[in-house]
Amino acid sequence: MQADALIERVSRIRQNTALVPVRQAVTDLLRQFGMTTLFGNPGSTELGLFLDFPEDFRYVLGLQESVVVGMADGYAQATRNAAFINLHSAVGVGHAMGAIFTAYRNRTPLVITAGQQSRAILPYDPFLFSSQATELPKPYVKWSVEPARAEDVPQAIARAYYMAMQPPCGPVLVSVPADDWGRLCEPVRARRVSRSVRPDPLLLDQIGRQLDAAQRPAFVLGAAVDRDGAWADVVELAERHRAAVWTAPMSGRNGFPEDHRLFAGFLPAARERIVDLLGGHDFILALGAAAFTYHIEGEGPHIPAGSALAQIVDDPNTLAWAPVGTAVQGSVRQSVRDLLARAQPVARQDPPARPPAPHAEPTPLMSVAYALQTLAAIRSPDSIIVEEAPSARPVLQRHLPILQPETFYTMCSGGLGFGLPAAVGVALAKPDRKVIGVLGDGSSMYSIQGLWSAAQLGLPITFLILKNRSYAALREFAPVYGFTERDTLHGVDLPDIDFAALARGLGCEAVRVSDPEVLPAALRKSLGMKRPVLVEIEVA
Template sequence: MKTATANGTVSVREAVFGLLRAFGMTTVFGNPGSTELPLFMDFPDDFRYVLGLQECVVVGMADGYAQATHNAAFVNLHSAAGVGHAMGNIFTAHRNQTPLVITAGQQARSILPFEPFLGSTQAPELPRPYVKWSVEPARAEDVPLAIARAYYIAMTPPRGPVLVSIPSDDWGVQTLPVDAREVSRHLRADPDLLARVAAALDGARAPAFVVGAAVDRDGAWNEVVQLAERHNGRVYVAPMSGRCSFPEDHPLWAGFLPPMRERIVERLVGHDVVFAVGAPAFTYHVEGHGPHLPEGTQLVQLTDDPQVAARAPTGTSVVSSIRLGLLDLLTLSAPPRRVMPPRRARPPRVADPAPGERLPVAWVLQTLNDLRARDSIVVEEAPSARPVMHDHLPIFESQTFYTMCSGGLGYGLPAAVGVAMGRPGAKVIGLIGDGSAMYAIQALWSAAQMALPVAIVILKNRRYAALHEFARIFGYRPGEQVPGTELPDLDFVALAAAQGMRGLRVERAEQLRPALSQALQATRPVLVEVEVA
């Protein structure tokens, strides 16, 4: 890197690299194009560039890495086309509340009035509304300040992605360096409102906790366990939560709420107070009718997202850092002694399949659970298998489960790679459906190039199975064909080999345990394709 000039200025490039270094963001995720090349001149030796072969892979890897490292990840995309390719996973990062600082290359300022080839028209508007902030600085000299502001915004709860569009000729312009600053990232709850929440919980006859992804994101796992134990309150997982926020073998664990209004009400009958902590109240997937809670049930909520608080249909909502809010509640709460509610029965073990029988998903996941370490990390994107996973692949520890909060496919495979990068030494298991895998299959190449010890388990049912489940909800007759949902002739072992990764195929019951064992013990990436019923 060059030193400052006599008047104290440095190039925009040097100023940005200095900021990124101060922010601990020395890993760059990207798929470069012509407008990004000036950024990488004199690329610093203490930085690393992680190449993804498609922009959705780039953002998915960065999302997993940011969640695993608890810091914003730096992403470099190419103009409008690159941002367009990445939009599915930018949407997911927005819903995951993952902090990403995304830069997008732009054509040189001097030719922007002429609508140049590969120019991004109204570049800041393209990613909205799925970024917290988006800007193309008015002057080249303002780029470092924009990067700094983007980082602080991305890291302030509710966290999320931001975008800075940077013309290609800005990087060499001289500017003053920008110092990294300490900016508070946490809000403390209104004490009067929080006291009302504490009073509601203390006065409840049978409280229920509904935990969401923000509990684990904010490092509040231990605090929510402690508060639930103090109240002997049953703990449900919020619908469509992208993280595990409570140990699924705990005596108070009550299972998963479905994303359907009527069924949520059915599950919460008998609870007079529901405490939604780090979760919306509630996330729905299909149309519903009637009340949001059982008659006579009171809702209280602790959230780090003002929008989540604003759209709650009823009750008292407190906006705060989840962990700080729970710590305050632990000082305020003094409930009466309550009887421990009945423990939720675990589903029975699945019998081994008969010779020649297609492998049941439940049996495959049960076998995986038998073989994996308790603290191994599961990154999942197998929508049709998720209800089965809830029963047969329980999660026990904080920061050991990740999926998308958006419902958008193409996240899980690259996110598994990013989590493995961010948690060196941990065993990461990517549990991916065959349809999901094809949205971002290029992530296998990145995993192979970095020799990451990630086990990719492909549940191959040869169709978009989740759509067959939804077909019944939308009025399809039993057995009626759903167009465009069959996936014949995909060979994931060949796809893995073509990208430098070892692949194993499992078609019979006796092949499963040896194949999974090899993948879980390997120090390099291994893909296991499992034919399932």
């Protein structure tokens, strides 16, 4: 009798609930989440989502799936909200996997839907279906699901959003069969879900006491400082403790003004060099950064003799593999504010100042240093740099200083193809800001189709291609593996690519610059334009 009563009660509730198509329930939910911009490259299994597409939604088309995810990655980082992506079955997800990997390393919240063939024909291995849809994107999504029923799709997307936004943020994937979009379901209302991770007060107090007692403290800042909006708080904490401030190896964001008297520079991804550069500091505090990210093999200690290490990050996995030191999981901004609430420490002297960058002179075939030094002199400090020029990055770090929060983005993964489409996404999110893509010629060819999206959207982006005709980063890395100047290095030369012609063919204006005397005027003109323009710069 109790079961019959329960069934009758559920039936009455459902009769009083207005059912809507899954596509409407999903778009209503996305509207509540503030996700009315959709990024995609559609296929047949996704068309059901776009029937009766709401007028207040915007669909951003990318010409290849990695470009789609790259645009969404930049957009999500710049808006501080998850971006919605629609990909095509197994093929689309496969094309996008490199970009999904980068988004995972960037800690970017993305809600990815992937089309699936209709449920009725799934038992027959139909054309263009994904046989293991939830396994395909692993391990580079936080969660993946193909709902058991069409009626469960909106709730799955709601859960995906909350998980994508929960620190550490990251991509999630929901596989949606093609016939689900038209099925009727109950609407799903957005909920308020906490995203803050408060640090352990006892461990944070221990770190605070170590910091107060240190004579020569150093901070190592990772991408989470800027992601968490902690830039100003970290500046205040560094000034209070007169700490030398370093940027962590391979950081995708910057967390400190690089013209500040306390800024010490950038740590390389090499164990011995990190120990050498941090030598003399008795306490090292890593904020929003792994301690430490390495790119080559190393030996010996991870920190200098006589020093102690503590780190505060929002990712428990990062804390788990750290080889030494005290580790606390928590919001960087909240942790820094808690440290600022402590009593004023004893007075210290400033650490030695970072030597100024050497002035780069113009040469017949201009240097990367000269090109970036010229850009630094001309651009507005609040313009946004989106960078993917690996061989030029050390030069950029000396000659193109980042001075304000949320004005620098690059990839944390090391995988190419992020920079060009990410610049499109950032510009879409911040239409009142000038976005400048600083790109290598090798990097650009991974996602050159993004120029078409920039042109179609009419975004005022200046793309700078530093054209050295090679994968120069590989040339620089080759000695690590025993190559000498006498050895032939295969597969690194990139002759005969006309980037200006490619840009024009995709709808952007373009100019080629080889004369260093012409560069300042060309940059001023391109930075003043209200539409996308590519500047191909011939460099040594």
